[in-house]
Amino acid sequence: MKAILPAFLSCQGLRLSDEEKYLFAKYNPLGVCLFSKFCANIKDKVQVKDLINDIKQATERDDVLIAVDQEGGRVRRLLEPEFTPVTAQQNITNEQMARYHAYLVSSDLKSCGINVNFAPVLDIMTDKTSDVLKGRCFSEQVATLGKAMVDEYIKNGICPCIKHLPGHGKAATDPHLYLPIIEESLEELQTDFAPFKALKDSPMGMVAHIVLTAVDKQNAITVSPLAIQNIIRKEIGFNGLLVSDAIVMLALKGSISEKAKQTINAGCDVVCLGNADFKANAELCESGIKMSDSAYERLQKILDIIKINGDFSQYENIKNKYCANLKNDVTYDYNYDATEVLNRLRKNK
Numbered sequence: 599m600k601a602i603l604p605a606f607l608s609c610q611g612l613r614l615s616d617e618e619k620y621l622f623a624k625y626n627p628l629g630v631c632l633f634s635k636f637c638a639n640i641k642d643k644v645q646v647k648d649l650i651n652d653i654k655q656a657t658e659r660d661d662v663l664i665a666v667d668q669e670g671g672r673v674r675r676l677l678e679p680e681f682t683p684v685t686a687q688q689n690i691t692n693e694q695m696a697r698y699h700a701y702l703v704s705s706d707l708k709s710c711g712i713n714v715n716f717a718p719v720l721d722i723m724t725d726k727t728s729d730v731l732k733g734r735c736f737s738e739q740v741a742t743l744g745k746a747m748v749d750e751y752i753k754n755g756i757c758p759c760i761k762h763l764p765g766h767g768k769a770a771t772d773p774h775l776y777l778p779i780i781e782e783s784l785e786e787l788q789t790d791f792a793p794f795k796a797l798k799d800s801p802m803g804m805v806a807h808i809v810l811t812a813v814d815k816q817n818a819i820t821v822s823p824l825a826i827q828n829i830i831r832k833e834i835g836f837n838g839l840l841v842s843d844a845i846v847m848l849a850l851k852g853s854i855s856e857k858a859k860q861t862i863n864a865g866c867d868v869v870c871l872g873n874a875d876f877k878a879n880a881e882l883c884e885s886g887i888k889m890s891d892s893a894y895e896r897l898q899k900i901l902d903i904i905k906i907n908g909d910f911s912q913y914e915n916i917k918n919k920y921c922a923n924l925k926n927d928v929t930y931d932y933n934y935d936a937t938e939v940l941n942r943l944r945k946n947k
Contacts, residue, residue, distance in 0.1 A: 600658075604862060604889040606631045606665055606841070606870040607879050611638060612645050614652040617876060622656035625883040628897070629663030629714065633873045634675040640666075642680045646710040661901050663757070665714035668703050671733050681706045682917060685924055686733040687719055693739075693746040698920040700750035700758075705910045707756050713904040716759045716804060718747045720793040722767040730772040741796035748800050754908030757900045760797050762806035762843060763836060764819065764829050765790025773807035773849035777818055784812045784833075791834055798835040801899045805830070805842050805866060807849035817864075818849060821857075826865035839896040840865070844872025845882075854878050855885040867893035 606629045609618050622630075630653050632639040632646070640646055650664050666675040671686025682702045690696050700718075707715060721727075723735045736743045744760065751758040767790055769778035780787070787810065794803070805826070807818045813829055814822040820842050830836050845857040852860070858869045867890065871882050 600626050602889050602894075603627045603883060604868045604887055604893060605629075605858070605882055606663070606868065607882065608633065608871055608874050609639060609649070609653075609879075610876055612641055613649055614656060615876075618879075619652065619656045621876075621880060621883055622653060623658070626657050626659070627662075627883070628868055628889070629665055631665045631667075631716075631870060631872070632675060632712070633666075634677060635873070640675055640677070643710045646712070650711040661904065663714050663900070663904075664712045665716055665759075666707070666712055667716045668707065669717045669719060669734055670699060670703070673734055676706050687735060687743075688733050688737050689924060690736060690743055691738065693742060695920065695923055696743040696746035697750045698916050698923075700747040700756075701754065701910075701916055702913070702920060704751055704754035704756045704908055705913050708754065708908055708910070713755070714757045714759060714802070714900075715751060716761060718744045718758065718760065719762070720744045720760050720797065721762055721765055722790050722793065724767050726770045727767050728770055728772045728778070730774065731766060735767070741793040744793055744797055748797060752801070752903050753906070754910070755904055755906035756908075757801055757903045759802040759804050759841060760794065760800045761804035762808075763794055763803045763840075764806070764810070764825075764834055765794065766806045766808060769806075769808050773843065774847050775849075777807065777809060777849040779809045779811065781811045787812065791829075794834045794836060798837070800836070800838050801896075801903060802839045802841060803830075803836050804870070805840060807843050807847055820845075820850060820866065821860040821864045823864045831865070837896070839867050839893065839900060841868045842866045842870050844870050846872035846874045846878065854881040858882050858885040858887050862887045862890075867896060 603625045605627050607627045634640045668674050670684035719734045721735050748758045768780045771778035805820045807820050809818055813825045819825045842861045850857045861869050
């Protein structure tokens with residue numbers, strides 16, 4: 599079997615270019631993450647299916663992972679009217695609504711060939727929490743509602759990805775722009791760890807770009823062997839596929855290649871590039887990172903999940919109940935969009 603590059607790459611438009619087809623064929627990435635802005639990969643279901651078919655043909659793999667951030671609210675890549683309007687996590691307040699939410703998102707993802715959702719968010723909101731997370735966190739019952747979503751995604755053949763391990767809620771800084779530093783003791787961080795401990799058996803998890811000074815004063819969790827081993831793997835007990843948050847974020851310093859190597863060497867199984875140009879994709883591919891044997895083992899659970907065919911015959915019924923419970927309040931009027939901040943920075947370079 600051809601070696602798999604342990605990375606989620608990005609692509610530049612609505613279809614793969616010849617350059618991208620060559621790159622994907624040569625390096626065989628584990629997956630691709632699709633976006634609705636900057637790289638602009640999503641127009642409608644037919645186009646997304648065609649793009650995913652391009653990716654499958656280039657990699658010669660039907661099981662290539664295709665991921666999006668479809669949390670709901672302002673963090674969603676599949677937009678109405680083509681796709682289902684889904685609210686922010688803060689508005690989900692009971693298990694039934696959590697299941698309805700994940701069911702509707704799963705239906706949209708499955709309908710066009712996407713098989714991974716970088717959700718749900720399990721961070722605990724505090725009075726310190728950066729605006730980057732406002733609206734994106736459950737306001738209560740985090741572990742209970744998160745588990746309902748995770749279970750529903752899996753039931754419908756979508757691999758969920760819990761985030762942001764080991765907990766981002768006490769960070770006042772946006773990692774898209776700066777490196778957040780959290781100075782609380784391990785005892786004070788137990789509340790943040792709790793939802794991740796409760797969902798430690800999830801198939802995939804995403805690491806936060808944060809410094810926990812109680813563990814490693816110098817390095818972000820993403821590039822800290824000490825933090826990944828002692829906190830994520832041992833303290834929390836997470837044994838799923840561990841994916842970095844986007845390494846194009848400015849919280850991490852260095853070139854794309856340097857960041858990728860540091861991330862894998864620290865103990866992450868997979869590097870997520872993020873919303874990036876072709877040059878960054880090529881640099882990540884040429885970084886020389888390898889997928890570990892343990893990562894291949896963790897991947898098998900995910901490959902089993904994405905083979906599941908969900909039953910979406912109740913889509914209209916559940917959508918009506920979902921909207922009725924929310925009183926049709928699925929608006930997205932937020933004051934802060936971190937993706938847009940990064941997009942403006944790129945354009946002003």
